[in-house]
Amino acid sequence: MSLKNAYLETAAQAVALLDTPEVAALWGKPSVLTEWSVGGLAGHLIYQIFSVAPVLQEPESEHDPISLLDHYARAVWIDAPLDGEANSGIRAKGEDISSEGVQPLRERARAALDEQRKGLAQLRGDRVVFMPQTGWALTLDDFLVTRMVELAVHIDDLTVSVGGRVAELPHTAFAPVAALLTELSARRHGQAALLRALTRVERAPAAINVF
Template structure:
């Protein structure tokens, strides 16, 4: 299984979660994320799938792709305040996507995934994907890793919000997500802190968050 297959598998898990009756039943309730409803969180989760179609529709970029960790070093939402413009915009976008209701969102996500299953496999992993919302480019493979990380984190958020078990990622999807999060955690806290958190609980720091 390559990264494209791993992404499609993870996206399918997200779409299945969007169809859980517990999600629809809690749509207007508060989620596990501050100031976000379950519906808004579901919309944000679905957006991760929709964004892949948007990326594939962009003309092939002549921009040089930046490294994956550099993408997060530049990201405006990293460490942005909850009530800041960036996070407020993310929440508003999720709520806007959710405004069509749980069934309509589920059907849209299913249709999008079906289109991607046909469109994504032939595309080269080194294709350069320009992201207008950021102003820089990534390789398709790196972009898909960002989507898998978002899907993994927000599937857990959504599952916790409605009291069901979070999906287990395939090893092919989990490995690059874990590598990315470990790299971000090491950059934030230092290598020693990460090593101690994983191997020396008696010396582990209080926090080892990646984001």
């Protein structure tokens, strides 16, 4: 299965989560993430789907794409403070998206996903996608992996926030997400820390988090 199909399956899980009554009932309540409401977190989750729409609407970029590892090395939000400009802006955008309410957001997400099912099938995986919010470009396949990372992490966040049971990702999505996070963890903490965390509990570090 292609990364495009893996992304579409993961995005469909996010839309299905938005359709659960628990999310609607707790929309204005705090989520498990500090300073995020359930609705704001849902808005941020669904934004990952909306962010793919320009790929279908704009011509291929003439920029040279960078690698996924370079993309995350440049990302200012990873080590930014919770109350810093980058993270405050991300939360504000999620809350703004959620302000339309759960039902309109759900309908808009379904429509976006239907359009992407048709449009992505026509595009090459090595198509170059420029991201104006960052100022650099990725290949379409790499861009979709970044969306799957966001979707995977925040599906878990939102599910736990509403007391649900977290559904497993399809293997075709989990594999590239896990591979990328493993690379990022090793780069941040070192190979030994990662290996010990996975195989030697007696020597495992306290954390091997990526974000």
